[in-house]
Amino acid sequence: MNGKTRIWSDIDFEQQGKQVSWVNLPHSVTRSAYGMIAIPIAVIRNGTGPTAFLMAGNHGDEYEGQIALCKLIRAIDPAQVQGRVIVMPAANLPAAMASARVSPIDGGNLNRSFPGDPERGVTQEIAHYIDSVVFPMADLFADLHSGGSSLAYIPFGSTNEGPDADLNRRSLAALTAFGTEYSVIWKHADPRYSPGAAIKRGLVQIAGEFGGGGSVNRRMLRNVEDGLWRVLKHMGIWDGPTAPAPATRYMNVPGLDWHVHAPSPGLFEPATDLGDWVKAGDVCGHVHFVDDPGRAPVPCFFKRDGLVICQRHPARVERGDCVAHLAVDGV
Numbered sequence: 001m002n003g004k005t006r007i008w009s010d011i012d013f014e015q016q017g018k019q020v021s022w023v024n025l026p027h028s029v030t031r032s033a034y035g036m037i038a039i040p041i042a043v044i045r046n047g048t049g050p051t052a053f054l055m056a057g058n059h060g061d062e063y064e065g066q067i068a069l070c071k072l073i074r075a076i077d078p079a080q081v082q083g084r085v086i087v088m089p090a091a092n093l094p095a096a097m098a099s100a101r102v103s104p105i106d107g108g109n110l111n112r113s114f115p116g117d118p119e120r121g122v123t124q125e126i127a128h129y130i131d132s133v134v135f136p137m138a139d140l141f142a143d144l145h146s147g148g149s150s151l152a153y154i155p156f157g158s159t160n161e162g163p164d165a166d167l168n169r170r171s172l173a174a175l176t177a178f179g180t181e182y183s184v185i186w187k188h189a190d191p192r193y194s195p196g197a198a199i200k201r202g203l204v205q206i207a208g209e210f211g212g213g214g215s216v217n218r219r220m221l222r223n224v225e226d227g228l229w230r231v232l233k234h235m236g237i238w239d240g241p242t243a244p245a246p247a248t249r250y251m252n253v254p255g256l257d258w259h260v261h262a263p264s265p266g267l268f269e270p271a272t273d274l275g276d277w278v279k280a281g282d283v284c285g286h287v288h289f290v291d292d293p294g295r296a297p298v299p300c301f302f303k304r305d306g307l308v309i310c311q312r313h314p315a316r317v318e319r320g321d322c323v324a325h326l327a328v329d330g331v
């Protein structure tokens with residue numbers, strides 16, 4: 001757990017200007033005895049100032065952030081930077097290249113792997129590199145998610161609450177600068193997740209969910225792109241024009257009671273759409289049995305009041321799949 005990373009790079013994090021390169025994770029396999037997994041990274045530095053670390057591809061099948069960060073790498077002019085921007089657009093590269101949530105190499109879910117361990121396989125090694133090498137250089141961390149293959153979200157920026165009230169206040173200010181129609185404050189910070197690990201390192205952290213279903217949504221992509229420039233400006237790192245932020249509505253997800261899970265395997269017919277407000281006891285949907293059409297569909301119900309911010313994307317469900325979750329008003 002305290003081992004040193006084997007990941008190496010030709011990147012000089014102190015160098016002025018723009019560098020676009022890779023960090024290399026040694027990975028010896030039959031096809032390539034002395035091979036490396038080359039994980040893309042960019043460092044843009046000018047003068048001195050704070051460091052923003054922007055990341056996507058934590059889950060490989062969530063695309064808006066991956067595309068937004070590739071565009072930002074090409075667009076950003078070091079002359080307009082004061083400080084440093086570190087960008088990893090495909091942090092779990094094996095998962096990103098497989099269009100999968102988890103790594104095809106070891107099944108690792110990067111967002112359950114922090115703080116990582118260089119002795120426990122490639123996904124843990126990536127988490128460990130981010131936590132032990134990149135996080136200590138950064139002041140702000142932005143981790144861009146979407147619903148992935150299995151979920152669809154209404155777009156929102158988010159932050160996780162930690163034990164430090166002042167850090168929470170600064171993260172909320174960054175989230176407000178990011179500026180999405182909804183801003184979600186997660187009321188927990190599991191240290192296995194990237195925001196929880198970032199909080200332990202004392203970083204201002206924001207994240208968000210933009211779309212899903214394994215697609216790229218143009219409106220949500222624009223949301224991410226505009227928000228990133230606003231956050232860099234908020235941090236004093238970037239000095240350029242930004243699109244005005246929309247008014248935001250602060251929401252939170254109080255707990256698992258605001259989730260609904262499939263009661264049976266089958267085909268799920270939702271009874272709501274994303275953005276609907278529901279009451280406790282309302283029908284969330286029905287599971288149908290197309291191989292046994294005389295059998296009555298099994299309903300499932302919302303247990304709490306709230307706004308439907310997330311729904312399952314594929315129709316086929318197994319018992320226990322999350323089919324929807326809610327958020328409620330308030331910071």
Ligand code: CA
Binds near residue numbers: 062147
């Ligand atoms: Ca995700």
